Amino acid sequence: xxxxxxxxxxxxxxxxxxxxxxxxxxxxxxxxxxxxxxxxxxxxxxxxxxxxxxxxxxxxxxxxxxxxxxxxxxxxxxxxxxxxxxxxxxxxxxxxxxxxxxxxxxxxxxxxxxxxxxxxxxxxxxxxxxxxxxxxxxxxxxxxxxxxxxxxxxxxxxxxxxxxxxxxxxxxxxxxxxxxxxxxxxxxxxxxxxxxxxxxxxxxxxxxxxxxxxxxxxxxxxxxxxxxxxxxxxxxxxxxxxxxxxxxxxxxxxxxxxxxxxxxxxxxxxxx
Amino acid sequence: xxxxxxxxxxxxxxxxxxxxxxxxxxxxxxxxxxxxxxxxxxxxxxxxxxxxxxxxxxxxxxxxxxxxxxxxxxxxxxxxxxxxxxxxxxxxxxxxxxxxxxxxxxxxxxxxxxxxxxxxxxxxxxxxxxxxxxxxxxxxxxxxxxxxxxxxxxxxxxxxxxxxxxxxxxxxxxxxxxxxxxxxxxxxx
Numbered sequence: 001x002x003x004x005x006x007x008x009x010x011x012x013x014x015x016x017x018x019x020x021x022x023x024x025x026x027x028x029x030x031x032x033x034x035x036x037x038x039x040x041x042x043x044x045x046x047x048x049x050x051x052x053x054x055x056x057x058x059x060x061x062x063x064x065x066x067x068x069x070x071x072x073x074x075x076x077x078x079x080x081x082x083x084x085x086x087x088x089x090x091x092x093x094x095x096x097x098x099x100x101x102x103x104x105x106x107x108x109x110x111x112x113x114x115x116x117x118x119x120x121x122x123x124x125x126x127x128x129x130x131x132x133x134x135x136x137x138x139x140x141x142x143x144x145x146x147x148x149x150x151x152x153x154x155x156x157x158x159x160x161x162x163x164x165x166x167x168x169x170x171x172x173x174x175x176x177x178x179x180x181x182x183x184x185x186x187x188x189x190x191x192x193x194x195x196x197x198x199x200x201x202x203x204x205x206x207x208x209x210x211x212x213x214x215x216x217x218x219x220x221x222x223x224x225x226x227x228x229x230x231x232x233x234x235x236x237x238x239x240x241x242x243x244x245x246x247x248x249x250x251x252x253x254x255x256x257x258x259x260x261x262x263x264x265x266x267x268x269x270x271x272x
Numbered sequence: 273x274x275x276x277x278x279x280x281x282x283x284x285x286x287x288x289x290x291x292x293x294x295x296x297x298x299x300x301x302x303x304x305x306x307x308x309x310x311x312x313x314x315x316x317x318x319x320x321x322x323x324x325x326x327x328x329x330x331x332x333x334x335x336x337x338x339x340x341x342x343x344x345x346x347x348x349x350x351x352x353x354x355x356x357x358x359x360x361x362x363x364x365x366x367x368x369x370x371x372x373x374x375x376x377x378x379x380x381x382x383x384x385x386x387x388x389x390x391x392x393x394x395x396x397x398x399x400x401x402x403x404x405x406x407x408x409x410x411x412x413x414x415x416x417x418x419x420x421x422x423x424x425x426x427x428x429x430x431x432x433x434x435x436x437x438x439x440x441x442x443x444x445x446x447x448x449x450x451x452x453x454x455x456x457x458x459x460x461x
Contacts, residue, residue, distance in 0.1 A: 021445075021448075022441060022444055022445055025397075025444075026413055028387065028390050028394055029308060029394045029398065030391065031308065032313055033300055033303060033304075034317055038317065039296065042295070042299070042317075042320070042321045042324060043291070043296075045321060046291060046295065046324055046325060046328050047288055047291070049325055049328040049329050050283070050286055051283065051284055051285075051286055051328075051331065051332060052286055
């Protein structure tokens with residue numbers, strides 16, 4: 001195979017002296033390479049684009065730190081409302097001698113559903129655009145508030161469950177934990193999904209009203225209450241799993257939605 | 273020697289030394305392609321930097337198939353194509369610089385001049401080729417890549433690449449002949 005064929009792997013009908021001349025010409029097209037200092041300066045520029053070590057872990061730590069900072073931005077009304085709910089929950093459960101588990105099921109999702117008002121108050125008050133122009137993105141604020149309200153709700157429910165377990169010997173701690181976790185995760189997931197679809201503070205009121213009506217009908221009917229409280233543990237775990245998936249999916253959705261708006265902004269900026 | 277794939281793993285973990293080794297290993301290959309494609313030193317330097325930023329930013333999306341060089345060249349080809357379509361390229365197209373990088377103290381001045389002119393002629397001829405022909409010609413001739421790899425980089429099939437090579441050579445021959453003819457006329461005047 002001659003030089004020409006080797007170089008171009010094409011038909012031999014092109015093989016003539018003039019093409020050989022072209023190859024000679026091509027050989028003369030040498031390249032003037034940048035000096036080492038210039039290559040090093042490119043490498044210095046590239047350093048700022050390097051992937052971070054444990055990027056996900058760093059992002060999670062940042063969100064947790066932000067969630068701690070968000071405590072001061074959550075309205076006092078929310079903290080007071082949750083404390084009142086906690087006291088009412090404890091009081092009614094202790095009075096419900098026949099079925100102490102029923103009331104904790106009703107009260108479990110309420111702190112989180114109420115907290116949704118706080119999570120999305122920036123969006124509902126038309127502040128998302130301002131939040132987007134800040135160093136911290138709108139999605140980061142929403143996710144950090146979900147973390148804060150989520151942790152607070154879990155703490156409230158756990159505290160209530162512990163308190164009931166301490167003061168009522170008939171209560172099985174594992175059972176009460178599974179019973180509050182199931183409605184808590186499932187209703188929180190559904191509520192987040194609805195709030196992501198429909199904008200407005202009234203949605204939370206509607207959700208709480210629906211939940212209270214459903215709970216009232218379920219717990220005034222003996223047959224329904226028996227079925228609900230005597231389900232197989234696997235069913236409760238299934239509900240908890242679905243609830244967690246729903247919450248995770250909404251968090252991911254929220255991150256993507258607001259990030260896309262941000263990225264679109266960047267593209268426009270880059271194009272101009 | 274550490275393979276490209278091993279270095280990429282290290283870069284993904286944030287190892288800057290690995291990035292330095294990988295960039296230094298492939299810098300000249302990328303620069304040479306871009307320089308021959310654009311014909312301007314300073315623009316080629318900037319475009320090479322742009323290509324490498326894209327590479328580092330998207331390093332985690334690289335699928336380890338042992339063809340890092342091809343992936344790198346594909347990014348360079350696409351970035352050059354974007355630049356060729358830009359208005360800034362059209363502005364400089366007609367003002368290709370006359371480089372003075374061939375220095376050979378042993379040669380006489382006529383020889384140096386003649387080599388410079390020949391080099392300038394091929395540079396202008398290559399730049400005059402359409403994007404799709406220039407790309408395959410540079411990748412095949414200067415980078416000695418396989419037709420199959422060029423096809424994957426330029427998102428064309430192998431027969432298209434072969435035909436582009438053939439047409440590119442014919443066009444190059446035509447441009448160089450035209451340039452020679454102009455030279456003859458100038459000499460006779």
